[in-house]
Amino acid sequence: MSERLIPYQPMDLAEPAELVAAIRKRRGGQFINLDRMLLHSTPIAEGWNHFVGEIRNNLSLDPKLRELAMCGVAVLNGAEYEFFHHAPPFIKAGGTEEQVQALRLIGQPSFPSTLFSAVENDAAELTFQMTRNIQVDSALMKRLQATLGNTHTVELVTVVAAYNMVSRFLIALDVNPEEHPPE
Known part of the structure; x- marks a missing residue:
């Protein structure tokens, strides 16, 4: 090494x-x-x-949606460090181990959407579109706004944007996971 x-x-x-x-x-x-x-x-x-x-x-956004987006960005950008730190809080916020493993397939045709609610699937799709395409489909944004409201939609978009920044920092500087994730 x-x-x-x-x-x-x-x-x-x-x-x-x-x-x-x-x-x-x-x-x-x-x-x-x-x-x-x-x-x-x-x-x-x-x-x-x-x-x-x-x-x-300090966001009012559902912590499960927040952590889902963080894990999704991590997978899409290949930032294992980020995934390592956000999978445990995703589970703590109500996610399952099966959903954690499913998030490793985000953006792929084999993504098991049946494991997630409609809003969770929309959050996963937002994460994919923002991370890979930057542009987001207007129908998706309208669904999120109708389901989450303005504040939570803005917060979810900000989570995806911020954690894209985090993953790029981690990867560029080769920041590696610690031996054990923090609680």
Whole structure:
């Protein structure tokens, strides 16, 4: 195995103290490899912690839909790190192990849509269209808006957009999963 081009910051990084403390607080005391890479730039780490923290903790969107979109983006972009971190919260939010395995087929003709509700299938399709095509079918957006309302539709679109950013960062900098996913 070759040496990392950009190494992770050390696990015991102490500075900038306020930011390191804020990241650890958001993660329940944990420090993951993503954080250790982000901390090469204080402004990026600060903005990321706030923005992604809001997406992870403060949306009114159903957490199962949020995590479904995150897992879907991970699969579509080949970001195993992202999937590793979002499959457990998907299950905690009401998903099943069978659905987790099904999400690995998102965007493929063999995707088992019968395992998901209509709105979950629409969320999966939105994830696929935004990630692969960028353009989204207007009929799909109308269905989502009619089912979820304006706020939740905007939040779902933002989750997909934000986690496309996350996966691109992870892949470009070769951020790898820790041995055990955080709870």
